[in-house]
Structures are given as structure tokens and as C-alpha cells.
Amino acid sequence: MEIRTVLLASAVLPPVMNAASKTKKLDRRTFMKLTATTTLATGLGGARAWGDQTHSGEMIYRTLGSTGARVSAIGLGGYHIGIPLFETESTRIVRTAVDRGITFMDNCWDYHEGKSEIRMGKALQDGYRDKVFLMTKIDGRSKQGAEKQLNESLKRLQTDHLDLLQFHEIIRMNDPDRIFAPGGALEAVVAAKQAGKVRFIGFTGHKDPAIHLHMLELAEKNQFKFDTVQMPLNVMDAHFRSFQHEVLPVLVQNKIGVLGMKSMGSGDILKSKVVTPVECLHYALNLPTSVVITGVDSLKILDQAFEAAATFKPMSDPEVAALLAKTADAAKDGEYEMFKTSDKYDSTAKEPQYLS
Numbered sequence: 433m434e435i436r437t438v439l440l441a442s443a444v445l446p447p448v449m450n451a452a453s454k455t456k457k458l459d460r461r462t463f464m465k466l467t468a469t470t471t472l473a474t475g476l477g478g479a480r481a482w483g484d485q486t487h488s489g490e491m492i493y494r495t496l497g498s499t500g501a502r503v504s505a506i507g508l509g510g511y512h513i514g515i516p517l518f519e520t521e522s523t524r525i526v527r528t529a530v531d532r533g534i535t536f537m538d539n540c541w542d543y544h545e546g547k548s549e550i551r552m553g554k555a556l557q558d559g560y561r562d563k564v565f566l567m568t569k570i571d572g573r574s575k576q577g578a579e580k581q582l583n584e585s586l587k588r589l590q591t592d593h594l595d596l597l598q599f600h601e602i603i604r605m606n607d608p609d610r611i612f613a614p615g616g617a618l619e620a621v622v623a624a625k626q627a628g629k630v631r632f633i634g635f636t637g638h639k640d641p642a643i644h645l646h647m648l649e650l651a652e653k654n655q656f657k658f659d660t661v662q663m664p665l666n667v668m669d670a671h672f673r674s675f676q677h678e679v680l681p682v683l684v685q686n687k688i689g690v691l692g693m694k695s696m697g698s699g700d701i702l703k704s705k706v707v708t709p710v711e712c713l714h715y716a717l718n719l720p721t722s723v724v725i726t727g728v729d730s731l732k733i734l735d736q737a738f739e740a741a742a743t744f745k746p747m748s749d750p751e752v753a754a755l756l757a758k759t760a761d762a763a764k765d766g767e768y769e770m771f772k773t774s775d776k777y778d779s780t781a782k783e784p785q786y787l788s
Contacts, residue, residue: 490738491533496565496722497689499632499659501595503536503565503723506713506737507691510539510568512727513555514548525728526555530563532738538725539589540569540600541581542779542786549588561591569600569636570617571779571786573610578617582624596660597621597630601780602637608647610787611635612654634660638694638771639778641678648682662691662725664771667707667715668763670756673772676719684720692721697768698777704762707755713740715755718747 485505486493492505508529513522526537537556539549549568556564568585572578582597599611599621611617624630635647635658644663651658661683663675670676683690695716696702696709707715716724717740728734747755762768771777780786 489533490742492717492741492744493535494722496632497659497683498687499689501565501632504534505717505721505723506534506741507536507538507567507723507725508534509693509725509727510537510548510552511543512729512733513539513551514544515729519551519554521730522551523555525731525734526552527560528731529728529734530560532734534737535564536723536725537564537566539567539585541585542571542600542783546584546588549585553588553590557590565595566591567596567598567634568594569598570621571600572620573607573617573787575615575617575620577788578620579624582620582629586629593628594630596632596634597624598633598660598662599635601778602635602643602647603639603778603780605643605646607637607643608650611647612650612656618654618656632659634658634662634689634691636662636691636693638664640673640772641675644675644679645682648679657686658688660689660691660722662693664694664697664769665690665692665716665719665721665724666695666697666701666769667712667755667759668697668701668704668766668769671760671763672766672769680719689722690720692716692719692724694769694771695724695726698727698771700768700770704759704768706758706762709736710740710743711755713737714744714747715752717741717744718752 484495493502494505495501496503508526513526516522516525537552539552541549543549556566566589568589570578570581570585572581586592586594599607599617602608602611621630621633625633637643637647641663644661648658648661661679663679665676665680680690682688695712701707701712702709713724713726713736726737728737766773775781
């Protein structure tokens with residue numbers, strides 16, 4: 433596996449437009465620069481890199497990296513399943529999503545102290561478990577801690593196996609070292625895969641592309657290949673500490689399944705008032721993502737996700753460049769990507785005991 437950092441943003445992005453110029457039509461030179469950035473930043477032929485996208489009903493389906501699994505291009509975020517006041521509403525959201533074509537289910541051992549997994553586990557009874565690709569995440573960095581959390585997740589989700597298990601919140605430079613160390617969490621997860629409790633293995637993180645690259649470098653050093661990697665991919669990431677520029681090309685090159693998250697920055701990107709929810713989802717879908725995971729805490733938001741899937745068409749480079757131009761000023765210092773610049777969304781920073 434070739435691990436390389438693709439530092440394109442600072443080299444080819446045009447100067448950020450100031451407040452006065454934001455409302456003016458892009459001049460040809462700036463527009464052409466953004467178009468070039470779009471092509472170079474992915475280095476992948478953009479949306480054409482999926483190759484095998486298909487549509488059925490309201491949903492798009494893609495192959496998950498080199499796993500061979502076919503999954504919905506929209507994934508149902510697990511955190512938001514724990515938000516509705518009543519459990520019955522969470523069940524309605526999950527089952528409606530599945531009935532309409534969403535097959536990828538996201539969750540995590542620590543979401544709402546286990547409530548999200550419990551609710552999803554109940555919702556996936558009555559035959560629904562067999563219709564989905566079920567993923568959850570664990571925080572434990574030691575073999576013992578990872579094994580304990582995995583078994584708790586299986587019990588809460590009421591299943592004997594996970595389709596995908598991911599190491600959660602790889603957000604510190606020493607997280608990879610701890611996982612790959614002797615007696616580290618990887619040993620527990622590999623053993624679980626050998627025992628049939630886990631089909632595929634991946635990791636997630638939202639802090640800095642360099643940490644993702646370190647995780648991939650350690651995997652290569654230890655002759656291990658991840659099946660998936662989950663990371664922020666959105667209309668502002670392309671301008672600031674970019675996972676799209678630095679990590680995405682490595683994943684595509686090595687046929688690792690790409691799971692996009694925070695397409696709306698946990699709602700913060702929408703506060704900029706420069707893009708709509710559907711534009712955010714379209715941008716993430718246009719990248720070579722296998723799945724774009726989005727939080728859904730109501731049937732209205734679920735309808736929004738299906739609208740994005742139903743109306744999505746591969747975007748041209750000029751269309752992407754125009755969207756990036758709209759977000760350039762707001763994105764320049766990470767103000768709307770607080771998961772990168774603060775600990776607001778770092779559950780393991782607030783609860784360090786999760787990392788045991």
C-alpha cells in the first residue's frame with residue numbers, strides 16, 4: 433500500500449473571496465482555478481470512480497471498497513437514533529428507512545451511553561436485521577477493553593455478528609500506536625473476525641488527515657489492510673485541513689471502502705447559510721464514497737435524505753467548482769467544522785475511560 437499525502441489545497445486554491453466579492457459572479461480565471469482544483473483534489477475522476485453505481489427505487493447502491501458488499505449510498509447515522517423522546521419514533525425511523533431502501537446502518541458503543549444501539553437492536557427485529565449491513569464502533573484501545581465493548585454492542589444490537597466493526601475516534605496521533613501495540617485492540621477485533629463475530633474491519637476519525645495517514649501507515653507496516661475508513665467529507669473540508677485532498681486518494685488507490693460523514697458538519701455547516709442540506713449531500717455523494725452517513729432524527733429529515741439520493745446526478749467539474757467557490761470564505765479557518773478545531777464532538781475526550 434502506498435501512503436502519500438496529497439497537499440493540493442494550498443498549492444492550487446485561489447485566494448479566498450472577501451465579503452464584497454462573494455456576491456459577484458466568478459471571473460473566468462478564478463473559476464478555472466477552482467475547476468482545476470476540483471479535478472486535482474480528488475485525482476480520481478470524481479464521481480466516475482464508483483464505476484458500479486446502480487439505482488433501485490429511491491436509493492443508490494454502490495460496492496463497499498473491495499469487500500464485494502453492495503450497500504446503500506446513504507447510511508443511517510446511529511447517534512441520531514438515540515435523540516427522539518420516544519423509542520417508538522426511533523423504531524419508525526429505522527424501519528421506514530429500510531423499507532424505502534437504506535441498507536447501511538451506523539452506530540457506536542458510546543452513543544447515548546448505549547441507548548442508540550439498544551434502540552437500533554430492537555428496531556432490527558422481526559426480520560429487519562437480515563435486510564441491512566450493520567456497523568458499529570468501539571472506543572477501547574486495549575485488547576481487553578475492545579473485546580468487552582464488542583460483546584456489549586452485540587448484545588445491545590441483538591445480533592450474533594456485525595457486518596463491519598470500526599475503531600472509533602482515531603483523533604490523537606497515539607491512537608493508532610495503542611491499537612496496533614502488543615495487547616492492543618486490533619488483537620481482539622481480529623480474533624472476533626476469526627470467530628465469525630465480525631465480517632469487516634475499519635476505523636473512523638474526524639480531527640486531522642495526518643492521523644488517518646498514520647493509522648494507514650501502521651496498518652501497512654503490520655501487513656494489515658482495513659476494509660473501510662470513515663472521515664469527514666463535505667463542501668468545507670476541501671478548503672481546510674482536508675481529508676478529501678490528503679486521505680481520499682490513498683483509499684481509492686488501495687480500494688478501501690470510503691465512508692463519508694459530517695456532510696453538514698453536525699449541522700454547523702448549515703449555519704453558514706451558504707449551502708442547503710441537499711447540496712451538502714450531493715457534494716459528498718459526488719466524491720468516490722461508498723456510503724454517505726447522515727444523521728436522521730425525524731421522518732422529515734429521512735425524506736430529505738431520500739430526496740438527495742433520488743435527485744443526485746454526477747456533477748461536472750465546473751458545477752463542483754461553483755459549489756466550492758460558494759463555501760471558500762466560510763470554510764477558510766474551520767469555523768463551521770468544529771469537530772476539527774475543538775473537542776465539542778470528541779466523546780472520548782469527555783469520557784477518557786472509554787479508551788481503556
